[in-house]
Amino acid sequence: MKFVDEFREPELINKAADEIRRLADPSRHYRLMEVCGGHTHAIYRFGLKDILPENIELIHGPGCPVCVLPMGRIDDGLSMAQDPNVIFTAFGDMMRVPGMNGSPLEHKARGMDVRIVYSPTDAIKLAQANPDRHVMFFSIGFETTAPSTALTLKRAKSLGLSNFSIFCNHVTIIPAIRAILDSPDMRLDGFIGPGHVSTVIGCRPYEWIAANEKKPIVVSGFEPLDILQSIVMLLRQLKNGESRVENQYKRVVPWEGNRAALAAMAEVFQLRPFFEWRGLGFISQSALRIRDTYAEWDAEQRFNVPGLRVTDPKAAQCGEVLKGVLKPAQCKLFGNECTPEHPIGALMVSSEGSCAAYFNYEHRKTAMLTNISASA
Amino acid sequence: MCLAIPGKIVEFIPDIRSLALVEVAGVRRRVDLGLLDDDKPAKGDWVLIHVGFAMSKISEQDAIEQMNTLAMLGETEAALQEIRGYGLGEEDSEQPAS
Ligand code: SF4
Numbered sequence: 001m002k003f004v005d006e007f008r009e010p011e012l013i014n015k016a017a018d019e020i021r022r023l024a025d026p027s028r029h030y031r032l033m034e035v036c037g038g039h040t041h042a043i044y045r046f047g048l049k050d051i052l053p054e055n056i057e058l059i060h061g062p063g064c065p066v067c068v069l070p071m072g073r074i075d076d077g078l079s080m081a082q083d084p085n086v087i088f089t090a091f092g093d094m095m096r097v098p099g100m101n102g103s104p105l106e107h108k109a110r111g112m113d114v115r116i117v118y119s120p121t122d123a124i125k126l127a128q129a130n131p132d133r134h135v136m137f138f139s140i141g142f143e144t145t146a147p148s149t150a151l152t153l154k155r156a157k158s159l160g161l162s163n164f165s166i167f168c169n170h171v172t173i174i175p176a177i178r179a180i181l182d183s184p185d186m187r188l189d190g191f192i193g194p195g196h197v198s199t200v201i202g203c204r205p206y207e208w209i210a211a212n213e214k215k216p217i218v219v220s221g222f223e224p225l226d227i228l229q230s231i232v233m234l235l236r237q238l239k240n241g242e243s244r245v246e247n248q249y250k251r252v253v254p255w256e257g258n259r260a261a262l263a264a265m266a267e268v269f270q271l272r273p274f275f276e277w278r279g280l281g282f283i284s285q286s287a288l289r290i291r292d293t294y295a296e297w298d299a300e301q302r303f304n305v306p307g308l309r310v311t312d313p314k315a316a317q318c319g320e321v322l323k324g325v326l327k328p329a330q331c332k333l334f335g336n337e338c339t340p341e342h343p344i345g346a347l348m349v350s351s352e353g354s355c356a357a358y359f360n361y362e363h364r365k366t367a368m369l370t371n372i373s374a375s376a
Numbered sequence: 377m378c379l380a381i382p383g384k385i386v387e388f389i390p391d392i393r394s395l396a397l398v399e400v401a402g403v404r405r406r407v408d409l410g411l412l413d414d415d416k417p418a419k420g421d422w423v424l425i426h427v428g429f430a431m432s433k434i435s436e437q438d439a440i441e442q443m444n445t446l447a448m449l450g451e452t453e454a455a456l457q458e459i460r461g462y463g464l465g466e467e468d469s470e471q472p473a474s
Contacts (some may be wrong), residue, residue, distance in 0.1 A: 013387070015403050041449060042445075042449060044388055045448070045449050045450065046448070065409065069418075069430065090428070092458075116461070117461070117464070118426025118427065118428060118457075118459075118461035119408075119427050119429070120428070121408060121428055122461075122462065122464050124429065125463070125464055141427075144425065144426055144431070146428040147411050148408075148411070148426065148427050148428065151400065151408065151410045151411065151429065196380055196426065196431065198433070199424075199431050199432050222445050222449070223441065223444075223445050223448070224448070251434065251435070251438050252424065252432055252434060252438065254432075258411060258412075258414070258431070258432065259411070259414050260412065260413040260414045261411045261431075264411070266378045309431070324396075340409055349455075351451070359466055
């Protein structure tokens with residue numbers, strides 16, 4: 001648990017917490033969704049739940065890129081790298097995500113050439129250094145990461161690099177929010193909007209949520225004070241019966257987004273008619289594919305991709321947790337069969353996954369307290 | 377992977393307009409500035425970096441705060457590992473801040 005005076009600005013934290021208590025109607029139960037996995041991580045890490053009144057419930061959203069990718073896509077990516085001529089590259093987050101027959105790291109242990117890169121441009125560098133091999137980059141991420149992939153593709157094209165391709169798994173945040181709002185078992189009062197996705201897309205794309213769904217949304221920073229202030233802003237709107245888009249993270253997020261990034265994405269990507277999300281099923285126009293003008297660098301057009309559809313292990317309830325219908329600890333596998341050391345689902349792998357965040361902070365804390373009281 | 381890392385532009389790479397040498401906690405690596413074409417940063421400016429690309433310009437104060445946030449989240453080591461890994465971990469060996 002974090003105590004308030006451990007924070008850098010304890011008086012401001014206290015003030016925000018008081019304001020939240022003052023604004024929250026005790027006869028009401030508030031369900032606020034933090035869309036971004038970075039916020040989920042921060043909320044657990046800072047123990048913000050302990051600061052909030054009981055009737056404010058934070059629901060964890062779908063904004064963790066490795067979590068929402070269905071297992072079949074991982075196996076599709078790995079299947080292309082069965083060819084010994086192929087070097088499989090991906091960010092570190094992907095490496096421990098389980099596929100049907102193990103994670104990329106486990107495939108590496110069995111002899112596949114799997115390498116971590118920290119930037120997609122380094123996959124280009126690897127391709128230049130290995131002209132007789134083919135380097136495939138497994139790209140994932142929301143609009144935060146997609147522009148970097150777009151510029152990487154543009155660079156590959158201008159270099160005329162023939163031994164490089166991208167397996168594109170980029171998804172877009174707005175259709176996911178829409179799918180959650182459409183799901184009948186979900187009742188939400190407002191959204192803590194993603195911070196870094198919004199540096200790219202800006203705040204305008206959220207306006208339909210405010211206008212059509214009558215839900216307030218506040219784009220938020222990642223510090224404890226940012227998140228508490230965003231909750232204050234949401235409660236204030238709810239109290240006044242308003243539903244607007246507000247930007248708490250003005251110091252980083254411009255209202256109009258990043259035009260250069262959006263232009264690069266538009267040049268290189270187009271929307272897929274539909275894409276499967278773990279837990280949320282098929283969502284129309286929710287993911288990006290590489291345009292035909294870049295087909296030469298599109299792994300899906302160059303290789304035979306099996307298009308695998310793999311269901312998650314039977315007892316795993318990743319889908320329900322991703323939708324916010326279940327809390328991580330309510331999954332039958334949580335903490336016994338599924339732990340960060342032996343993850344069964346992707347939500348236990350990434351630090352942004354709600355199961356890993358819950359396990360690392362809440363679960364370990366409870367276990368520690370139980371041990372202390374048992375030994376006392 | 378959603379958290380962005382603050383860094384300071386220490387010099388531009390000659391002949392490659394869109395690359396700059398950026399320093400994060402004493403580690404210097406090449407970072408791509410192609411996403412800031414509309415609002416090009418200058419030497420000495422601070423930027424938020426994500427997967428090897430500068431995403432936005434920020435103030436020095438915000439850079440310090442962002443570093444604090446990473447520290448509070450227990451992500452400092454992961455952030456430095458990412459920065460060190462750029463360029464396949466090879467180029468622009470670490471230099472002390474001058
Ligand atoms: S505990 Fe494991 S199996 Fe259960 S929802 Fe979380 S990641 Fe999925």
